[in-house]
Amino acid sequence: MSGFPHGSSGAGNPYGRPPAGQPYYGPPSAYGGPSQYGSPFASLVPSTFPPGTDPNVVACFQASDQDGSGFIDDYELQRALSSYNQSFSMRTVHLLMYLFTSSNTRKIGPKEFTSLFYSLQNWRNIFERFDRDRSGKIDSSELREALLSMGYAVSPVVLDLLVSKFDKTGGKNRAIEYDNFIECCLTVKGLTEKFKEKDTSYSGSATFSYESFMLTVLPFLIA
């Protein structure tokens, strides 16, 4: 069966560790080059698969697109992810769709699906690499290393805040499970990209109007 990202195939880290002395969000190269997001028409006309797309990705898309619309909606995506033993909350699904389409349309086409597929595969590999005892959880210092391997070097204070937000285990030792790890990665990636859009000169600081600040932040709140 063609697999939604859940195994350990593929390379671990396409981004590389940001060099020392860079601002926290790393160098431009940490962001993966040209925009991987859909066209502004993504909500009207399905995009197409990039040339050379792994046939497994295409098969997985077609299996997920249960109504054959050429798009995958939020329920289809949640079902597809769940069928590969990955249970994601609808909140995480919506955050995935928001970040991979840059819109609130809640539909993804082939092109965005391909990006999402490879990102999830990459994050799964990273999670498994750091979950050394296969407990299904990683701790705070492993989260720090995992984010670093994706090019996000967060400060100890930010790390603490992330762990306090995404630890849903209720245990006395702080730990993050896979679905919350994905939500955490999406949040850090999403906020960092939004910040970077405003920090075009890579100075490490960004200026927002009140309107753009609210429009940047609100989509990350509880959905």
Added chain:
Amino acid sequence: MSGFPHGSSGAGNPYGRPPAGQPYYGPPSAYGGPSQYGSPFASLVPSTFPPGTDPNVVACFQASDQDGSGFIDDYELQRALSSYNQSFSMRTVHLLMYLFTSSNTRKIGPKEFTSLFYSLQNWRNIFERFDRDRSGKIDSSELREALLSMGYAVSPVVLDLLVSKFDKTGGKNRAIEYDNFIECCLTVKGLTEKFKEKDTSYSGSATFSYESFMLTVLPFLIA
């Protein structure tokens, strides 16, 4: 019984409508003057009630402080709010505590409790004023007016986003219930105050370092 804010007593709007042409977040006077937040020692030594505090507020604090610690923790606050027919999610309780203590200590003393009491009373009055048919819900244009009466003039795009986030009714007409209204008010108030801290000249734009941006935004994410 001394009441936690749930009735219609008290003045409606202590802030006044922001004048036309002001940046979205209103004039300095819209924020209620000097800081109403606790001392940096709030987590160590209980604050005291401000002179002239309504005895009802003091009685309500003492009834809520079930273990007599001089502080109210998150569970005590949730229980106290619930006993007055206001069911708040733990997420809303945590957001309340975060915003009224400016910290993640999850304990509030007398001084912060007093601010919280009056804010909730004020928001309750505003909600009831706009919920004209006593349905327990307000619609999008009523939310806009309610926020405006608190000094927050949000754009139509931001209003849409707020409604899409805080409408949990599942009905076909968009509407916001009381507890989600409080969460919405807390979010708008909190984000606006954080923005304003960075916009000291009231220019309508604010500059964040990556670190301050992350530390500003993350506390508002799902708790």
